[in-house]
Amino acid sequence: MRDVYILGVGTTACGKFPDKGAHILGREAAWAAIKDAGIHPRKIEIAFCGHVYQGMGVGQRTLKEIGLVGQPTVNVEGACGSGTLSFWEAWRSIAYGQYDVALALGVENLSRILSGGPLPLEEDDIEVFMGMGMPSLYAMRAKRYMEEYGVTAEQLAKVVVKSRKHAALNPIAQFRKETTVEGVLNSPMIADPLTRDQCCPVGDASAAAVLCSGELVDKLATNKKPIKVLGCVAQSGKYSSPTKLTCDPSENVSRTSGMAYEMAGLGPEDMDVAEIHDAFSIAEMIVCEALGFCEKGAGVRLIEEERTSLGGDIVVNPSGGLLSRGHPVGATGLLQTAEIVWHLRGEAGKRQVEGAKVGIIETMGGAQPAMDGVTCVVSILGV
Amino acid sequence: MSEKEKTTDQTELLYGTNLFSMTPHPHLIAGRCKACGKYTFPKYYACPFCFSDNLEDAPLSPKGVLHSFTIVRRSMPGYQVPYALGLVNFPEEVRVMAQIETPNPDKLKLDMEMEVTTGLIRKNSDGKSVISYKFRPASK
Numbered sequence: 001m002r003d004v005y006i007l008g009v010g011t012t013a014c015g016k017f018p019d020k021g022a023h024i025l026g027r028e029a030a031w032a033a034i035k036d037a038g039i040h041p042r043k044i045e046i047a048f049c050g051h052v053y054q055g056m057g058v059g060q061r062t063l064k065e066i067g068l069v070g071q072p073t074v075n076v077e078g079a080c081g082s083g084t085l086s087f088w089e090a091w092r093s094i095a096y097g098q099y100d101v102a103l104a105l106g107v108e109n110l111s112r113i114l115s116g117g118p119l120p121l122e123e124d125d126i127e128v129f130m131g132m133g134m135p136s137l138y139a140m141r142a143k144r145y146m147e148e149y150g151v152t153a154e155q156l157a158k159v160v161v162k163s164r165k166h167a168a169l170n171p172i173a174q175f176r177k178e179t180t181v182e183g184v185l186n187s188p189m190i191a192d193p194l195t196r197d198q199c200c201p202v203g204d205a206s207a208a209a210v211l212c213s214g215e216l217v218d219k220l221a222t223n224k225k226p227i228k229v230l231g232c233v234a235q236s237g238k239y240s241s242p243t244k245l246t247c248d249p250s251e252n253v254s255r256t257s258g259m260a261y262e263m264a265g266l267g268p269e270d271m272d273v274a275e276i277h278d279a280f281s282i283a284e285m286i287v288c289e290a291l292g293f294c295e296k297g298a299g300v301r302l303i304e305e306e307r308t309s310l311g312g313d314i315v316v317n318p319s320g321g322l323l324s325r326g327h328p329v330g331a332t333g334l335l336q337t338a339e340i341v342w343h344l345r346g347e348a349g350k351r352q353v354e355g356a357k358v359g360i361i362e363t364m365g366g367a368q369p370a371m372d373g374v375t376c377v378v379s380i381l382g383v
Numbered sequence: 384m385s386e387k388e389k390t391t392d393q394t395e396l397l398y399g400t401n402l403f404s405m406t407p408h409p410h411l412i413a414g415r416c417k418a419c420g421k422y423t424f425p426k427y428y429a430c431p432f433c434f435s436d437n438l439e440d441a442p443l444s445p446k447g448v449l450h451s452f453t454i455v456r457r458s459m460p461g462y463q464v465p466y467a468l469g470l471v472n473f474p475e476e477v478r479v480m481a482q483i484e485t486p487n488p489d490k491l492k493l494d495m496e497m498e499v500t501t502g503l504i505r506k507n508s509d510g511k512s513v514i515s516y517k518f519r520p521a522s523k
Contacts, residue, residue, distance in 0.1 A: 117457055117458075117459075118457065118458065118459065120459070126399065126402070126425060126480075127480045129398065129399075129504070129515075130468070130480055130481050130482060130504060130515070131455060131458060131459075131462050131466060131468055131482055131504065131505065132468060132480060133455070133457075133458060133459065135455075135457070136453050136455045136458075136468050139453035139455075140450075140451040140452060140453050140468070140469070140470055141451070143451045143452065143453060143493070144450065144451040144493065147493050188456070188457075189454075189456050190456055190457045191453040191454065191455045191456060191457070191468075192453050192454045192456075193453075194453075239423070239431035239432070
């Protein structure tokens with residue numbers, strides 16, 4: 001397996017842009033990533049485009065706007081993990097020797113199809129037909145978690161308070177206003193115990209990364225410090241019987257991150273900064289546990305002790321995460337990736353995690369009856 | 384979805400008629416692998432534990448235990464909010480999600496005993512009521 005580096009990243013802002021189609025958002029992010037990489041666009045040999053709701057040929061429609069035509073372009077769908085699945089495809093196309101330079105793109109315009117409320121899901125899934133949305137699924141996880149570990153509504157709300165505090169320092173975040181525990185708990189109830197502010201918003205954005213092989217990195221990395229991909233793993237959820245499932249979706253995340261740590265030759269204690277899939281307040285706690293940042297059931301203590309806040313020993317979601325930076329589904333994984341790249345380069349501005357050398361990205365897509373998520377992708381980046 | 388619906392009269396549709404039965408008592412119908420004996424809900428095409436394709440319909444116990452639940456206050460078109468949605472663990476080691484029929488959602492508690500019933504899931508765009516399996520707190 002060959003070494004792979006990230007040469008450049010680019011993103012749009014996150015927000016509601018109903019007048020900007022996916023191809024308009026996507027061309028801006030892809031072009032920014034190519035400029036950031038400092039390479040001629042024609043060096044790109046293959047492109048991947050993660051999305052969920054953007055229709056036929058979205059990658060090709062987008063990339064033709066910047067002249068990137070002719071090369072293989074593959075559209076990638078893995079629910080909310082589509083962006084990092086696109087990154088994983090780009091990484092492996094280089095790691096296993098087929099190409100030297102690849103573009104990973106993620107795009108989503110959700111506000112065109114949804115004014116608010118839960119994400120439309122697949123009705124062929126019985127649980128969706130029975131009335132499950134992503135908020136209600138996470139609400140049931142939260143309910144069980146709170147009961148098993150004695151976690152309070154106020155403690156759940158603190159995840160959002162931290163998230164907004166970080167996002168206030170992030171110029172591309174969708175929600176940049178700080179909030180309080182009372183503010184979070186007083187927002188309308190969506191599915192008990194989750195209030196609106198504990199659910200990620202509907203939003204639009206695009207993000208992209210340019211990757212290249214270790215053989216070419218010295219030649220191509222003329223603009224910015226290249227960031228090494230130390231580990232990159234994608235895994236689907238497994239069928240789980242209730243005796244194994246407890247109150248959380250962590251099996252998929254533990255398994256995927258375990259493989260990524262092994263590939264990188266590192267452990268959770270080596271991570272300086274993390275961008276994780278906090279689609280709902282409860283998710284941050286259970287994902288931190290699954291990534292090995294703390295013991296099972298201790299996710300709440302990370303929040304209480306502010307260990308995951310800026311200035312803490314393992315900063316989680318300095319961008320504001322899905323809750324505040326936003327969750328334009330197909331773009332999310334590459335927004336997370338761009339954030340970690342900026343921290344490792346020392347370009348993250350006021351929210352910079354000082355001296356960050358290694359960062360981890362976790363994205364979780366969807367949910368299936370009796371399974372964990374549809375797709376989990378974990379990458380570990382380093383300088 | 385449409386092929387699973389069976390017209391009973393002008394105004395009601397039944398969903399998932401292969402997934403539950405009301406006789407001799409209300410219960411769900413799972414899949415059981417004849418090779419390894421494990422259950423899944425619903426029945427799959429091949430067993431996710433041993434890959435045998437020798438699967439049969441098998442009734443689940445009439446009662447299970449409430450693993451978790453929520454009161455849904457914002458949902459998809461056609462679903463009348465608020466409604467309770469729960470996950471119930473059955474002795475056959477399957478967990479099933481369905482709406483919960485109860486006049487007192489405040490009295491729902493984790494780990495309480497639940498039983499199977501039927502009721503309204505949602506209204507279709509043509510105004511027809513879709514009926515299927517639901518849970519309710521078990522009668523003593």
